[in-house]
Amino acid sequence: xxxxxxxxxxxxxxxxxxxxSTKSLAHDLNRWWHVVRGKEDPYRMVGEANDRSSKGESEYxxxxxxxxxxxxxxxxxxxxxRNGAGKSTMLKLLSQVTQPTTGTIKxxxxxxxxxxxxxxxxxxxxxxxxxxxxxxxLGMRKKEIQRKLDEIIAFSGVERYIxxxxxxxxxxxxVRLAFAVAAHLESEILIxxxxxxxxxxxxxxxxLGKMGEVSKGQGRTVxxxxxxxxxxxxxxxxxxxxxxxxxxNDGNASLIVDQYxxxxxxxxxxxxxxxxLSEKAVYLEKAVCQNAVGxxxxxxxxxxxxxxxxxxxxxxxxRGVFLHFVLRNYEEVAILETDSREGGYPEIDTDLEGxxxxxxxxxxxxxxxxxxxxxxxxxxxQHDPAQIESIASFMSFDVLADKSPRDxxxxxxxxxxxxxKDAGRLEI
Amino acid sequence: xxxxEYSQDNWDLVIRSKTHWLSxxxxxxxxxxxxxxxxxxxxxxxxxxxxxxxxxxFFIQPLLTSSVYAVIFGRIANISTDGNPRLLFYMAxxxxxxxxxxxxxxxSATFVTNANIFGKVYFPRLIMPxxxxxxxxxxxSVQFLFFFGVLIYYMMKPDYTVHLTWAVILTPLFLVIMxxxxxxxxxxxxxxxxxxxxLAHLVGFGVQLMMYATPVVYPASFLQGKWKTILELNxxxxxxxxxxxxxxxxxxxxxxxxxxxxxxxLVLLFISVILFNKVEKGFMDTV
Ligand SMILES: Nc1ncnc2c1ncn2[C@@H]1O[C@H](COP(=O)(O)OP(=O)(O)O)[C@@H](O)[C@H]1O
Ligand SMILES: [Mg+2]
Numbered sequence: 001x002x003x004x005x006x007x008x009x010x011x012x013x014x015x016x017x018x019x020x021s022t023k024s025l026a027h028d029l030n031r032w033w034h035v036v037r038g039k040e041d042p043y044r045m046v047g048e049a050n051d052r053s054s055k056g057e058s059e060y061x062x063x064x065x066x067x068x069x070x071x072x073x074x075x076x077x078x079x080x081x082r083n084g085a086g087k088s089t090m091l092k093l094l095s096q097v098t099q100p101t102t103g104t105i106k107x108x109x110x111x112x113x114x115x116x117x118x119x120x121x122x123x124x125x126x127x128x129x130x131x132x133x134x135x136x137x138l139g140m141r142k143k144e145i146q147r148k149l150d151e152i153i154a155f156s157g158v159e160r161y162i163x164x165x166x167x168x169x170x171x172x173x174x175v176r177l178a179f180a181v182a183a184h185l186e187s188e189i190l191i192x193x194x195x196x197x198x199x200x201x202x203x204x205x206x207x208l209g210k211m212g213e214v215s216k217g218q219g220r221t222v223x224x225x226x227x228x229x230x231x232x233x234x235x236x237x238x239x240x241x242x243x244x245x246x247x248x249n250d251g252n253a254s255l256i257v258d259q260y261x262x263x264x265x266x267x268x269x270x271x272x273x274x275x276x277l278s279e280k281a282v283y284l285e286k287a288v289c290q291n292a293v294g295x296x297x298x299x300x301x302x303x304x305x306x307x308x309x310x311x312x313x314x315x316x317x318x319r320g321v322f323l324h325f326v327l328r329n330y331e332e333v334a335i336l337e338t339d340s341r342e343g344g345y346p347e348i349d350t351d352l353e354g355x356x357x358x359x360x361x362x363x364x365x366x367x368x369x370x371x372x373x374x375x376x377x378x379x380x381x382q383h384d385p386a387q388i389e390s391i392a393s394f395m396s397f398d399v400l401a402d403k404s405p406r407d408x409x410x411x412x413x414x415x416x417x418x419x420x421k422d423a424g425r426l427e428i
Numbered sequence: 429x430x431x432x433e434y435s436q437d438n439w440d441l442v443i444r445s446k447t448h449w450l451s452x453x454x455x456x457x458x459x460x461x462x463x464x465x466x467x468x469x470x471x472x473x474x475x476x477x478x479x480x481x482x483x484x485x486f487f488i489q490p491l492l493t494s495s496v497y498a499v500i501f502g503r504i505a506n507i508s509t510d511g512n513p514r515l516l517f518y519m520a521x522x523x524x525x526x527x528x529x530x531x532x533x534x535x536s537a538t539f540v541t542n543a544n545i546f547g548k549v550y551f552p553r554l555i556m557p558x559x560x561x562x563x564x565x566x567x568x569s570v571q572f573l574f575f576f577g578v579l580i581y582y583m584m585k586p587d588y589t590v591h592l593t594w595a596v597i598l599t600p601l602f603l604v605i606m607x608x609x610x611x612x613x614x615x616x617x618x619x620x621x622x623x624x625x626x627l628a629h630l631v632g633f634g635v636q637l638m639m640y641a642t643p644v645v646y647p648a649s650f651l652q653g654k655w656k657t658i659l660e661l662n663x664x665x666x667x668x669x670x671x672x673x674x675x676x677x678x679x680x681x682x683x684x685x686x687x688x689x690x691x692x693x694l695v696l697l698f699i700s701v702i703l704f705n706k707v708e709k710g711f712m713d714t715v
Contacts, residue, residue, distance in 0.1 A: 015713055016713070026626055028624070093443065094443075095549070095550050096443060096550035097546070097547060097548065097549065097550050098713055099443070099444075099445055099709050099710070100443065100444070100445050101445055102445055103444075103445065104442060104443065104444050105442070105443040105444075106439040106441070106442050106443075107439060107440055107441040107442075107443070108438070108439055108440055109440055110440070111441075113549070113550075115548045115549065116548045119544075119545055119548040119549050120545050120549070122470050122474060124473065124474045124477045125470060125473060125474070129469075129470075129473065132466055133466050133467070133470055136460070136462050136463035136466045137463060137545070137549055137551060138549060139460075139551065140462075141459075141462050142462040142465075142466070165477070
C-alpha cells in the first residue's frame, strides 16, 4: 500500500445552536440590571425554565461523531450521504475553516479545497485579476499562478472575456473560471464539495474529467462530495458513506453507492413540503414524492417512475380551482408543464370544502439524471389573487443514473426511450 | 483553527481542537504575502472603478472638513492654531486622524465584512485587517500630497512662519504608529463584536469622542491642568503634534512622548493579536 497522506483520528465536531449569550451588549446589560434588582431575566424564553431535558437536546448538535479514516496517496475518494450528514463539515475541518471539537487530523502535503466556487471573486475586477486574487486566497503564490495562467484561462473557456469585469459574466462562465483556478492549484490533495452541481452538463463533465486527470494522471489525491452517483462510481476507487455525522461505511465505490441507493437515506423525508398555516382560502398543505408503490422518497433511479402527491386545502367554497405544475431542472429551465384540468379532477373544481389530493406520475425513463425542482400554482378560473397561490421550486428530487451509464453520455434535457419501429427493408 | 507542527512523523500539518493561546504562525503569514498585496490591489482597483467620485472624494473630504473646522473651531470658537493658517492647521489634523480612524473602523468590521469568505476558505485571518491598513495608506498618500501643496502655498506667503523641521524624517514613524494603533484597537473591537454584535454601532461614536481627546481641532497647547494629562495619556497626541511640528514648525512636540506612544502601541498590538487569534478560531461556528 502506498503511504497515507491524510489521517483523521476520532474526529468530532459539535455546533452550538442557541447561544447562551444574547449576543447583544445592550441585552446583557439590561439582563444584568434586572438581576441586580432581583427581577426576572427579561430574555428568558417562556417554557425554557428548568426544562433541562429538552434544552440539552436543542442546544448542541454533533455534526460529526468519532470519524476515523485514512486516505492514501493518489486515491480518489467520493463522500456520499444525504443532506445534513456532515459531509461539508468534514471538508471544512480538513480545509481548516473550522476546528474539530475533539480528535486530530494529520496531513502530508498541501491541501487545496474548493468548498464553494468563486469565493473572494470581486465583481469589479476582470477575469484575469480574479484568477490571481482567487488563486492567492486559495493559497497559491503569485509566481505559481503566473505559470499556470494560460492553462487556467484555456480550461475555463472564457478567453474572449478574460479582461472583462466578472460582474458581466453569466453564472456559467463564473463557475467555469472559478473551477479552473481551483483545479490548477499545485497541491497534493484536492478537496471539492458539492460545487459542480451549479454548472451546465457539459462543464460538469469537463470538471469530472479534470478531477479524473488530477487523480489518475497526476497521481494527486482527490476527495469529493457529490450527489452524482454515476460520477462517484466512475471516478472514485473508494467511497465514504456518512450518515447523521458518523461514518457508516467506507470501501469500494460501487458497493458503497449501491448500499446508499438501496437504503433509507435515499428517502430523505425532510424534503417533503408541509404548510399548515395560510390565510389563503385555497392553499397547498402538503406535497411529497413517492415511488410506484407509494413509498416516500426523493432519490430515484432513471428506471423508476416519480409520483408527486399534492394535498390542497380548501377553506371556503371556491369554484374552478385547478393545479398548475411545472418541473424545472437544475438550471431552472422549465422542462415539463401541465395542469390538473387535463386529467379532469372533478371534486376540487366544485364548491366543496376540505382536503383534496392530486397525484401525478412522471413515467420512468423520461428524466435524465440530475436534480429537479417542483413548482406548483393553485389557480382559480375566477382569477381571484386572494384565493390562489404560486409556490416556486419548493421541493426537489434527484434522478440518479446509477444503472445506466448511457444516460451520462447524453446531453439532451430528456432521456427517454422511444419505440424504434422497424419499417421494413426494401430490396434494391 | 490551525496548528502547524513539523513533527518527527513528518506530517506537514496537524489539525487539533486546542491550540496554544500564543500560536501565532508568522511563517505562514509570510507565505501569504502575495495575497496581502493582491488584496491591496483589489481595494485600489475597486475604489477607482466603482465611481469617479471615489478618488475626487479623497480631496474634497479633507478640504470640506478642514474648512468646516476652520469656521467652527477657528472663527466662531476662536481656538488658537499655534499661529498657523487655520486651513493648514486643521487639514494636518484631519488627514492624520482620517487615516487612524479609517484603519480602526475598517479593521473593527473584519469578521462582519469577511464572514462569507472566512467560512469557505482558510488563510491567515490577519491578512484581511493588514490589507485594510495598507490600502488606506494609498488614500492617505493622496491626501498628504494635497496637504503638501497647500503647505507650499502658505510657505511662500510672507505673513506666516510655516516651515519644515528636522522632524519630517519621522513621518514614516508617525504613519506606522497610527497604522498599528488603529489596527490594534480595531482588532480588539472586532474580537469583542463576535460576542457583542451591537458593539459595532458604538465604534463610530467612540472614534468621534476619541478625536476630541486628541489635538485635532485644537493644539495641545490649548489645554492645561488635568485635561492636559488626559491628552498626554492619549497615544495619538504625540503623533499629531509631531506631524504638525515636522511640517509647520509649531506645537509642543516632545520626542520622549513619542516613545510613550510606541510603547502603548506595542502593548495594544500584542494584546489585540492574541485576542484576535483566539476568537478567530471559534468565530465561524457562531454565524
Ligand atoms: N455553523 C453551524 N452551526 C450549527 N449547526 C451547523 C453549522 N454548520 C452545520 N451545522 C449542522 O451540522 C450538520 C451537518 O451539516 P453539513 O456538514 O453541512 O451536512 P452535509 O454537507 O452532509 O449536507 C447539520 O445538521 C447542520 O445543521
Ligand atoms: Mg453540504
